[in-house]
Amino acid sequence: METGLSSSLVCVTGASGGIGRSVAAAFAAEGTRLALFAHAQAAQLEHWVREQDWREDAMVLQADVRRPRELEEGFRRVVARWGKPRVCVVNAGIWPSEELPLWRLDEERVLHTIDVNLLGAMWTARAFLRALALEEPAETPSGSSLILIGSTAGRFGEAGHSDYAVSKAALYGLLRSLKNELPRLDPQGRVNLVEPGWTDTPMAGDALDDDEAVRHITHTMALRQIARADDIAAAVVFLASPWLARHISGEVLTVAGGMEGRLLWRDEEIDPEQIRRTLRES
Secondary structure (H helix, E strand, O other): OOOOOOOOEEEEOOOOOHHHHHHHHHHHHOOOEEEEEEOOOHHHHHHHHHOOOOHHHEEEEEOOOOOHHHHHHHHHHHHHHHOOOOEEEEOOOOOOOOOOOHHHOOHHHHHHHHHHHHHHHHHHHHHHHHHHHOOOOOOOOOOOEEEEEOOOHHHHOOOOOHHHHHHHHOHHHHHHHHHHHHHHOOOOOEEEEEEEOOEEOHHHHHHHOOHHHHHHHHOOOOOOOOEEHHHHHHHHHHHHOOOOOOOOOOOEEEEOOOOOOOOOOOHHHOOHHHHHHHHHHO
16 A cells, blocks of 8 residues: 655664664665664664665664764755655654663663653654754745654553653653644644554563563463564554555554553462452451
């Protein structure tokens, strides 16, 4: 099915990660040009891009999403080379792997997670919108699309990772604000959010290597399987399409195998007799 994305200019942050690379490859398959942003692993991303047959239609930019000026400069370079971008995928993020309750979380971790996942998303979105607002070169592309990458942690919470859950839950407010602002720059501009559940990426690799963790994760999933990065990329391309999703804005597309929530207790942690005793005593 045609997406109408051919020859569009697409910007992707966090493009060096598992989801980011899959998103880049999926858009490349649609015939787009790509501006791929990375920070610490920009060199690895550049090496990967050089191995792709679409390398002539891609540029790699190094920017820390915590630094608004670096993002602004990156988008200026994109506009100078190819003009205004049509699509921006706000994908850069971190998930601190150590499981810690809030009372044991230090300020440094909380601030760092919020800085990257939430403020980084805001600065990226702002840089994209500022690029669209430029008077030159050319007119604002019709049917522009901003796509935020959230997480089911923002919907259901995630014990031991409250900093991460908060950073992703806050994207709902950003989504529903920007979907009313972008049309002021582009009457057909849309803003949506893709919300992955557990996905097979290097960031989640250690957790997915643990059998008990996989059982715990999939207990509430109808499909009882872990998403692939390509599953997330397909959802992103769909929402970016000015043909397939032209009347979808301000929405959350959850890609989580039918997840219904979080499993809180293991079987051995539940004592049915104790629960019944509590009822009798109350």
